[in-house]
Amino acid sequence: xxxxxxxxxxxxxxxxxxxxxxxxxxxxxxxxxxxxxxxxxxxxxxxxxxxxxxxxxxxxxxxxxxxxxxxxxxxxxxxxxxxxxxxxxxxxxxxxxxxxxxxxxxxxxxxxxxxxxxxxxxxxxxxxxxxxxxxxxxxxxxxxxxxxxxxxxxxxxxxxxxxxxxxxxxxxxxxxxxxxxxxxxxxxxxxxxxxxxxxxxxxxxxxxxxxxxxxxxxxxxxxxxxxxxxxxxxxxxxxxxxxxxxxxxxxxxxxxxxxxxxxxxxxxxxxxxxxxxxxxxxxxxxxxxxxxxxxxxxxxxxxxxxxxxxxxxxxxxxxxxxxxxxxxxxxxxxxxxxxxxxxxxxxxxxxxxxxxxxx
Amino acid sequence: xxxxxxxxxxxxxxxxxxxxxxxxxxxxxxxxxxxxxxxxxxxxxxxxxxxxxxxxxxxxxxxxxxxxxxxxxxxxxxxxxxxxxxxxxxxxxxxxxxxxxxxxxxxxxxxxxxxxxxxxxxxxxxxxxxxxxxxxxxxxxxxxxxxxxxxxxxxxxxxxxxxxxxxxxxxxxxxxxxxxxxxxxxxxxxxxxxxxxxxxxxxxxxxxxxxxxxxxxxxxxxxxxxxxxxxxxxxxxxxxxxxxxxxxxxxxxxxxxxxxxxxxxxxxxxxxxxxxxxxxxxxxxxxxxxxxxxxxxxxxxxxxx
Numbered sequence: 001x002x003x004x005x006x007x008x009x010x011x012x013x014x015x016x017x018x019x020x021x022x023x024x025x026x027x028x029x030x031x032x033x034x035x036x037x038x039x040x041x042x043x044x045x046x047x048x049x050x051x052x053x054x055x056x057x058x059x060x061x062x063x064x065x066x067x068x069x070x071x072x073x074x075x076x077x078x079x080x081x082x083x084x085x086x087x088x089x090x091x092x093x094x095x096x097x098x099x100x101x102x103x104x105x106x107x108x109x110x111x112x113x114x115x116x117x118x119x120x121x122x123x124x125x126x127x128x129x130x131x132x133x134x135x136x137x138x139x140x141x142x143x144x145x146x147x148x149x150x151x152x153x154x155x156x157x158x159x160x161x162x163x164x165x166x167x168x169x170x171x172x173x174x175x176x177x178x179x180x181x182x183x184x185x186x187x188x189x190x191x192x193x194x195x196x197x198x199x200x201x202x203x204x205x206x207x208x209x210x211x212x213x214x215x216x217x218x219x220x221x222x223x224x225x226x227x228x229x230x231x232x233x234x235x236x237x238x239x240x241x242x243x244x245x246x247x248x249x250x251x252x253x254x255x256x257x258x259x260x261x262x263x264x265x266x267x268x269x270x271x272x273x274x275x276x277x278x279x280x281x282x283x284x285x286x287x288x289x290x291x292x293x294x295x296x297x298x299x300x301x302x303x304x305x306x307x308x309x310x311x312x313x314x315x316x317x318x319x320x321x322x323x324x325x326x327x328x329x330x331x332x333x334x335x336x337x338x339x340x341x342x343x344x345x346x347x348x349x350x351x352x353x354x355x356x357x358x359x
Numbered sequence: 360x361x362x363x364x365x366x367x368x369x370x371x372x373x374x375x376x377x378x379x380x381x382x383x384x385x386x387x388x389x390x391x392x393x394x395x396x397x398x399x400x401x402x403x404x405x406x407x408x409x410x411x412x413x414x415x416x417x418x419x420x421x422x423x424x425x426x427x428x429x430x431x432x433x434x435x436x437x438x439x440x441x442x443x444x445x446x447x448x449x450x451x452x453x454x455x456x457x458x459x460x461x462x463x464x465x466x467x468x469x470x471x472x473x474x475x476x477x478x479x480x481x482x483x484x485x486x487x488x489x490x491x492x493x494x495x496x497x498x499x500x501x502x503x504x505x506x507x508x509x510x511x512x513x514x515x516x517x518x519x520x521x522x523x524x525x526x527x528x529x530x531x532x533x534x535x536x537x538x539x540x541x542x543x544x545x546x547x548x549x550x551x552x553x554x555x556x557x558x559x560x561x562x563x564x565x566x567x568x569x570x571x572x573x574x575x576x577x578x579x580x581x582x583x584x585x586x587x588x589x590x591x592x593x594x595x596x597x598x599x600x601x602x603x604x605x606x607x608x609x610x611x612x613x614x615x616x617x618x619x620x621x622x623x624x625x626x627x628x629x630x631x632x633x634x635x636x637x638x639x640x641x642x643x644x645x646x647x648x649x650x651x652x653x654x655x656x657x658x659x660x661x662x663x664x
Contacts, residue, residue: 037463037574039470154617160624187616188624194578195569197609200373204613207365219576221569224473243473243571357624 028268030054031088032066033079035095036193042218042237043192043254044068047094047117050256057261061268072097080105084112090267092260093117102126113272115263118163120343124274129259132280133163134170134342135309136252136288137214138316139302140234141174143249143291144212145182146298147232154205156198156215156222157188160357164216166345168352170316171214174305176351185210186354195221206231212249223247232293239289250302251289258284278339281310317342322350366610367494371502372568374606376401376560378505380584381591381598382512383556388588389516390549391529391542393657395451396436398581399458400429400554401561402574406462408562409572413469418477422501422562429558430551432458437550441543444659455581463574470572477501477567499567501559506599508556513595525549529653532660542660557581590639592651597642605635 032051036044051064065088070079076098083091084105092115093102099119106114106126114126122128144153153175157164168186175182185208187201194217202213202222206229213226213233220243226233227244235241235251259277266272279285288306291299308314315336321329324347332338348356380397387394404425411417411424436454439445477499480486485496516522527535528542528549536542560580565572583605591597612627 039463039467039574041471041573157624185617185619187613188628190624190628191578193573193575195573195576196373196376196564196580197578199569200369200610201613203365203369204610204617207362207369208614208617210617219569219573220571224569224571228476242471354619355621 027061027063028058028090028264029086029088030062030064030264030267031080031083031086031091032064033070033076033083033091033093033095033098034066034068035070035072035097036068036218038066038068040193040218041220041240044094046237046254047092047256050260053257054260054264058264058268062264070098073101077101077104080114081108084109089113090115090264090272113267122274122276127263127273127275127277129277129279129285131254131285132278133252133286134166134316135280136286137167137170138174138309139288139305140214140250140252141171141176142178142305143294143298143302144171144214144234145175145178146301147249147294148179148182148212150209150211151179151182152208152210152212153182153184154202154208154210154213155184155186156201156205156213156217157186158192158217159190160188162343162345165348165356166317166342167216169345169349172349172351173316173321180351182351184352184354186352188357189217191217193218195219198222199225202226202233203229220244235289241289241292246293248289249293250291253287253289255284255287281306282312324348324350324352326350364490364494366614368497369610370603370607371494371498373610374602375502375505376563376568376580377584377587377605378509378560378599378602379501379563380557380560380581381587381602382505382509382595383553383560384584384588385591385593385595385598386512386516386525386556387549387553388656389529389593389653390525390546391532391653391655391658391660392440392546392550392553393447393451394433394436394454394550394553395448395585396432396454396458396581397553397557397585398577398579399455399462400432400557401458401564401581401584402462402577403428403432403458403465404558404561405564405576406466406561406572407558409472409474409565409570410465410469412474412566413472416474418500418566421474421566422559425558425562425566426555427558429554429556429561431554433550433554433557436554437547440659441546441550444661447657447659459575466572466574470574472571474565474570476570501563501567509595509599516595526653529655532655532658536660536662542662546660557584560584587635590636590643592639592643593653594651597639600642601635601639604638605631608634 034044038048067079070076090113094117096118099121102114102116103121106123116128118130119128189197198217198221202225211231213222215222215236220240223233223240223244227247233247235248237254240251241248291302317337319331407428408421408425412421439450440447479497479499482496486492524540528545532542587601591601608631612630
């Protein structure tokens with residue numbers, strides 16, 4: 001999923017990316033596979049922060065190793081296997097595209113435990129974990145609707161996959177709860193990471209009249225353009241306020257540390273079991289960066305919404321959800337859409353004046 | 360009208376790094392050397408360019424650092440392919456991989472650091488002329504430099520004796536050598552020029568576009584520059600058309616998406632490549648006469664004494 005040409009090329013550098021050296025055999029060895037460079041300031045960087053938190057938590061009881069710039073696909077299988085052979089007993093593979101390679105290696109090494117991020121295939125020694133980022137996007141939608149003077153939001157998408165589409169829908173539903181007439185302009189970068197292109201997309205959105213920039217791509221380029229043009233924006237994955245001190249409203253922060261620590265702990269005391277974790281604000285699978293550059297009443301609203309979602313009182317996809325074509329979506333989860341519907345979302349909700357690409 | 364102006368400004372900025380890198384590679388290839396390491400040299404230029412500016416606060420120092428970084432990397436390439444007569448394709452690919460890795464290492468110290476971008480020209484009255492003023496008189500220095508560069512390269516290749524000799528080396532190194540020209544030295548200089556241009560093009564990204572460094576931020580632009588040289592059939596004039604066309608379509612497709620005209624975004628993303636290839640190929644077809652490909656391109660030359 002988070003693929004890139006560079007990652008493919010750079011994967012050839014795999015061997016040089018191994019950090020840490022083999023030592024005492026009694027330590028638990030934990031391995032990590034990263035998609036990008038740890039300095040990407042986004043997706044991979046957040047996983048790296050969590051790894052550092054794990055190291056800090058367990059000290060010399062464990063030993064961690066990571067491989068960065070691992071391309072999704074066959075290369076990944078080789079990289080994961082390399083970690084297994086190096087004696088790692090718990091391995092985190094941190095991108096959707098590692099799903100099949102992880103499963104394949106997991107079947108081959110039943111005594112090693114695997115943790116795969118954002119996927120849906122599991123085995124008795126392979127768990128999955130992800131975060132309900134759509135909750136954060138609902139809050140962002142509300143803030144955007146309050147802060148936008150033009151009533152036009154600019155949204156930079158990466159690829160039209162369910163995770164991104166449900167993010168757009170959650171944003172719009174949040175925005176509509178404040179201003180039913182809000183408009184959104186969507187530009188797909190068709191890339192997770194291409195800073196100049198993300199900057200171009202942000203420029204195009206602002207030139208077309210959007211005054212709030214939202215993104216589902218990984219670099220701070222869009223934030224920096226918003227700052228340059230005096231517009232407001234939301235960060236992605238990481239704290240990006242440095243790139244837009246007067247622009248960042250908030251940012252969805254991927255905070256994997258609590259989960260990683262709990263899983264390493266389980267591995268250490270022998271209670272590790274295969275499971276599927278899809279946590280949200282309530283389990284701190286992600287957090288919202290401080291609400292900045294907004295008046296107090298907007299901040300208060302955002303905090304109240306966050307509290308309501310955390311407490312389970314508010315669901316971003318509460319029924320009825322009306323699709324773009326006017327049909328009401330079947331309500332499978334009681335009073336809200338169920339997880340399967342959100343994970344497989346491939347339609348826009350009513351109010352999006354655009355088409356899902358390729359549909 | 361304002362939107363049109365904004366689009367043209369974005370197009371100029373998006374095309375400039377491609378034009379600079381492709382201009383350098385055109386000269387290199389005209390001398391008979393195929394250096395596939397443009398992407399690697401660009402990303403090194405980006406890392407060192409940002410580093411230079413971050414440390415000194417000067418955009419010019421940053422640009423020079425980028426050029427020197429690209430040139431140093433091209434020297435490695437030259438040592439291998441010209442000195443040791445190693446295969447150029449393999450060496451160029453290795454250079455790209457090496458450059459991506461090394462730039463990450465160099466850039467690690469200032470990942471996440473911000474700099475102020477290169478200032479844009481501002482002449483009190485001409486720049487403020489509505490529509491056109493900002494386009495002609497309101498760019499950053501790199502944009503003007505890239506245009507001056509391609510004009511100078513065209514003049515050099517077709518109007519000077521040295522340019523003729525350089526082209527001769529690219530077309531038939533044996534004859535050039537027999538006539539007494541130092542083929543390897545000329546190729547060395549052409550390769551270094553290409554490296555400096557690639558480094559400058561890379562430095563443009565953090566210095567004028569997105570003022571920070573992230574590993575891999577060139578995101579394949581070096582490969583596009585390489586392709587532009589081929590599709591422009593090694594002619595400087597067409598290179599300008601190709602670079603601006605590519606820039607224009609890649610910006611326009613974003614605007615088309617934002618306006619919601621309903622064409623699948625995946626197709627729109629492919630459009631810059633399609634449009635550039637089709638137009639440049641059509642241009643080549645229209646031109647009668649022989650191939651403009653440097654005949655000795657990519658072949659190793661070992662002078663017999």
